Amino acid sequence: MFPPGTDGTQDAGGISGGMAIPTRFVWPYGGNRVFLIGSFTRWTERLPMAPVEDCPTVFQAIYSLAPGVHQYMFFVDGVWRHDERQPHVVGNYGIVNTLILNQEPNPMHSPLIPGAHGSRMNMDVDHENSSVVESNLRISEADIGTSCEHISEFLSTRTAYELLPDSGKVIALDVSLPVKQAFHILYEQGIPVAPLLDTCNGEFVGVLSPLDFILILKELSSHGSNLTEEELETHTISAWKEAKQQLSSQIAIHGRQSQRQLIHAGPYDSLKDVALKILQNHVTTIPVVHSSLQEESFPHLLHLASLSGILKCICRHFKHSRSSLPILQQAICTIPLGTWVSRIGESNGKQLAMLRPNESLSSALSLLVQAQVSSIPIVDETDCLLDTYSRSDITSLAKDKAYARINLDETSIYQALQLRNDANSPHGSFNAQRFQICIRSDSLQKVMEQLAYPGVRRLIIVEAGSNRVEGIISLSDVFKFLFGLP
Incomplete structure (x- = not known):
């Protein structure tokens, strides 16, 4: 990820004759491989x-460093992280932790074990001379506008041809296919959506998506439905799309009529x-x-x-022109982006939707439709x-034919997640x-x-260490921010 020799700070072996100081680094926020x-x-x-003995969620490493300024990051289960409780700055590789070692080595102490109340893991180094550049994490509205204009200009000069892969396949479904067969194809091919072709x-x-299947299941489970499970054998996609026109007058689909x-x-x-x-x-x-051009x-x-x-x-x-886009190095909490819980930041007007695992699958499906979101965080009693649970699930x-055996109101989200994990297709990437x-x-x-x-459409913002949900950022949030849209 990082090319050698591109950072301006000195490494342990870069100071001739310098005394190496054994320094303990600690990651106290859990993980499998750090x-x-x-x-x-x-x-x-x-x-x-x-892992620290008797404390498997705390990881440590000891490395001898020469006196001077050092920057570092943690690679936790395939994700680059930094410890926001330790001194950090905006560096060449994003937000990185930093430390300053004095010329005189400090003796190492025994590792702190976070068992007693109020205890905290720290590196045994002198932080008095370390500086946390929090003020640099915010830029002016003018700089934000300039960065967004650069991105907008770039997108205006590139065409959809750049999205085409070198190789691959695109699956389309004929509208004459039965609805049941169409969704079996989506599952077996491991794809979330498919364009619809009218061969006649x-x-x-149009496009067949998981939202269609959600609406079909809700219609099947509702009282007085005219569409029975048996009819899915012969009920075609085109017939469902016609029925969806009528349903859209009763069910809010993105707050508008189906097109x-x-x-x-x-x-x-x-x-x-x-x-x-x-x-x-x-x-x-x-x-x-x-x-x-041929008709x-x-x-x-x-x-x-x-x-x-x-x-x-x-x-x-x-990727290699970060200096022209200062907005890229900003912490997400410093810019108007995403939906946050009220205790963290000001919401963008939308309520952060979360559910407990014991709630019904019916409530999850209703929320996916009504909240106009692609997935919902499932949280415990402490959030x-x-x-x-996602639409594609x-x-x-x-x-x-699990849909024919379950009752949406009686099946819990936990049970639905188990069904999803058992049925997870090895062919698809969206799951x-x-x-x-x-x-x-x-x-x-x-x-x-x-x-x-x-396949990633939303990032869930969690509190470091506790995994408490603090907010959500979606793909649409990012593009609305870049385009200045409400």
Whole structure:
């Protein structure tokens, strides 16, 4: 991740004749595999950290350092982290911890074991000369505006062609397929959505998504439903889309009526226009379609464009030009981004939706629709994160016709999560990661890189050490912030 020799601070071996000082580094926030990396390893070697005896959630490593200024980070279960309770600065690699060692070595003490009330893990170094540059974590509104303008200009000069992979497949479903078969295909292929093709008219007419299946299951479970489970065998996608037009007058779908016209993009549309189409129409993906000038030929489905793909282009382009975008190094808690619990920061007007594992699956599905979100944090009594339930998880009920055996009101979220884990498809990637987390001091760049990963649509902000949910940042939050949209 980090090229050797690019940091300006001195490493342990870089001072000729300097006395090496044994220094203990501690990561007290748990994990399975924790590594230490820093300027003293030239940002290349990862030093393994071992759990403290009788305290498996605390990791430590001892490394001899020369006097001077050092920067470091922790690599915890594949995620770059820093300890916000220790001195930290904005460095070349985002927010990093920093320490200053005096010329005279200080004897090491026994490790602190965080068992007694109020105890805290610390590194046995002199922090009196260390400086925490908190003021640098905030920039002016003008600098924020300039950074966002640079990104907007970049997206205006790039087209949807840049989203097309070198190789791959895009699966489309014929509208004449039975609904049941269509969702079995989504599950078996491990894909969350699929464009709909009307072969009779030779055009793409829409997208089948997990939201459709959620609405179908809710309709099946409601009293007086005209659509029975047996009819799913023969009830076609086109028939369901017609029924959905009627349902939309009774069920709030994104606060608007369902649209009959396909929302799509052309290969020569700018990335900014593609992103705005996704945001303005409250969808997750839109097909990139190339229409031939010949009337008798079918349109070519090139790709399914998503905000994560566009964000990946932004991260790749500005990876080596961070100085031109100071906003990227800002901690997410210092900019108006995401939805936060009231005790942490001012909300953006939306309520942070969370559920307990003993609540019903029906309540989770209703909240996914009503709150217009892609996933919901599942928390314990102290609001600590346990898991998430996502719209795409609904396709796991296609395995062995589980949807026909369960009652939405009687099945708990915990039981639904077990069904999801048992039915997790080895073919798909959208269920590969259950959820992604970040902490409030993470930089915007780090958050954007996480959200650019395929299948990740939201990051849950947790409190370091306790995993208490503090907020949520979605892909749409990031793009609304970059575009200055409410």
